[in-house]
Amino acid sequence: MNKTKAVIDQTEKYGAHNYHPLPIVISKAEGVWVEDPEGNRYLDMLSAYSALNQGHCHPRIIQALKDQADKVTLTSRAFYNDQLGVFYEKLAQLTGKEMILPMNTGAEAVETALKAVRRWAYDVKKVPENQAEIIVCEGNFHGRTITVTSFSSDQSYKRGFGPFTPGFKIIPYGDIEALRKAITPNTAAFMLEPIQGEAGIIIPPEGFLKQAYELCKANNVLLVCDEIQTGFGRTGKLFASDWEEVKPDMYIMGKALGGGVFPISAVAADREVLGVFDPGSHGSTFGGNPLGCAVAVAALDVLIDEKLVDRSRELGAYFMEKLKEIRNPLIKEIRGRGLFIGLELHTAARPYCEQLKEQGLLCKETHETTIRFAPPLVISKEELDWAIERIKQVLHTTEPANA
Numbered sequence: 001m002n003k004t005k006a007v008i009d010q011t012e013k014y015g016a017h018n019y020h021p022l023p024i025v026i027s028k029a030e031g032v033w034v035e036d037p038e039g040n041r042y043l044d045m046l047s048a049y050s051a052l053n054q055g056h057c058h059p060r061i062i063q064a065l066k067d068q069a070d071k072v073t074l075t076s077r078a079f080y081n082d083q084l085g086v087f088y089e090k091l092a093q094l095t096g097k098e099m100i101l102p103m104n105t106g107a108e109a110v111e112t113a114l115k116a117v118r119r120w121a122y123d124v125k126k127v128p129e130n131q132a133e134i135i136v137c138e139g140n141f142h143g144r145t146i147t148v149t150s151f152s153s154d155q156s157y158k159r160g161f162g163p164f165t166p167g168f169k170i171i172p173y174g175d176i177e178a179l180r181k182a183i184t185p186n187t188a189a190f191m192l193e194p195i196q197g198e199a200g201i202i203i204p205p206e207g208f209l210k211q212a213y214e215l216c217k218a219n220n221v222l223l224v225c226d227e228i229q230t231g232f233g234r235t236g237k238l239f240a241s242d243w244e245e246v247k248p249d250m251y252i253m254g255k256a257l258g259g260g261v262f263p264i265s266a267v268a269a270d271r272e273v274l275g276v277f278d279p280g281s282h283g284s285t286f287g288g289n290p291l292g293c294a295v296a297v298a299a300l301d302v303l304i305d306e307k308l309v310d311r312s313r314e315l316g317a318y319f320m321e322k323l324k325e326i327r328n329p330l331i332k333e334i335r336g337r338g339l340f341i342g343l344e345l346h347t348a349a350r351p352y353c354e355q356l357k358e359q360g361l362l363c364k365e366t367h368e369t370t371i372r373f374a375p376p377l378v379i380s381k382e383e384l385d386w387a388i389e390r391i392k393q394v395l396h397t398t399e400p401a402n403a
C-alpha cells in the first residue's frame with residue numbers, strides 16, 4: 001500500500017469527520033509547492049485559506065521560529081516577555097491604531113472584538129446593560145465558536161449547536177439601506193468582511209464600505225472589519241478595506257499574521273475602544289506568547305520587504321485577465337481582488353477541483369459552486385502561467401453547455 005493511502009486510512013480511522021479533504025497528503029512544502037509522500041508535487045492555490053500569503057516554510061520566518069524556540073516560547077501574561085512589545089509596535093504602526101490585543105486563532109480574535117464593542121457600548125456609548133446590538137451580514141464567516149455561529153446565516157453551520165447567543169442582527173451583504181434601517185440607539189457595532197471569503201469571494205457594491213463607515217460615524221456605531229482572510233496583501237492592498245480608503249474603528253486579524261508558521265491573531269483599535277479591558281477582564285494562556293510574536297514580526301517584515309502587497313495586486317490583475325480568456329458556458333462569474341479570486345460555475349465545483357488536482361494544482365470549492373484561487377503571494381509569474389495553463393486544460397471547452 002502506498003504511503004498516501006496508509007496516511008488517509010489512519011487519519012479517517014481516528015479523526016472526527018468534520019472535514020471532507022481532497023484525497024491528497026502533503027508531507028513537505030516550500031514556497032508555493034507542496035509534495036505528497038510519493039514525491040508528487042502540486043502548486044498550492046489555497047494557501048490554507050490565506051494563512052500562507054508568505055508561502056510555505058518561508059526561510060526568514062522559520063529562522064525566527066527556530067531562534068526564538070531556543071530562547072523562550074511561553075511566559076503567560078502573568079509576566080512580560082521581550083517579544084510582545086515589538087509585535088505590538090509593529091502592528092500598531094501597520095494598522096495606524098493605538099492599541100493591540102493578541103490572541104491565537106481568528107475566532108478568538110472575533111470573540112475578543114465582540115466583547116470589546118459590547119463593553120464599549122455600555123461604558124462609553126451608555127447603551128443600557130445587556131441591550132447592545134451588533135449588526136452582521138448574510139453570508140458571513142467569522143469562525144466556529146457558539147457565539148460566532150449564532151449569527152451565521154448558514155443553517156449547516158448551526159444545526160444542533162443551540163441555544164444561541166442573542167444580540168445580533170443580520171442584513172443583506174452590501175445593502176446600505178438595510179444597514180441604515182438596522183441601526184438603533186443600542187447598536188454597538190457593524191462587523192463585516194470587506195470581501196466575503198467563505199461565501200465565495202463576494203465583493204460588495206462599489207462605495208458600500210465607505211458609506212457604511214460614514215453611516216456608522218454619524219450614529220456613533222463602531223465599524224469592525226474582519227480582515228482575517230482578506231488582510232496582509234491577499235486582495236492587493238495591505239487590508240481589503242484599503243480599497244475604499246476606509247480605516248475601520250477596529251481590525252480583526254489572523255491567518256497570515258503568523259506567516260503560516262504559528263497561530264497568532266489580534267485585534268487593533270484606538271484606546272477609546274480597547275481601553276475598556278481592565279486587568280482580569282479578558283485573556284488567553286497563549287495570547288501574546290513570545291514564540292508567536294517573534295514569528296509574526298518576521299512574517300510582517302517579509303510581507304513588507306518582499307513587496308507582497310504590490311505583487312498580489314499586479315499578479316492578481318494578470319491572473320484575472322487570463323482566467324477571463326477561458327471559454328466555458330458553465331462559468332457563471334469570475335471575480336476577485338488581487339490574488340483572491342473566485343471562479344463561480346453553474347454546477348458543482350468539486351469535480352473540477354479534483355481534475356485540477358490530477359493536473360498538479362490544489363484548490364478547494366467554496367459554497368458548492370465556486371473554485372477559490374488564492375496562491376501564496378510569493379508566486380512567480382512563471383508559476384502562475386503554469387497554473388493558468390492547467391486551469392485552461394481543465395476548464396476551457398469549445399463544447400456547448402448542453403453537449
Ligand SMILES: Cc1ncc(COP(=O)(O)O)c(CNc2cccc(C(=O)O)c2)c1O
Binds near residue numbers: 105110143230
Ligand atoms: C473572515 C474569517 N474570520 C474568522 C475566521 C476564523 O479563523 P480561525 O479558523 O483561525 O478560528 C476565518 C477562518 N476561515 C476559514 C476558512 C476556511 C476554512 C476554515 C476552517 O475552519 O477550516 C476557516 C475567516 O475566514
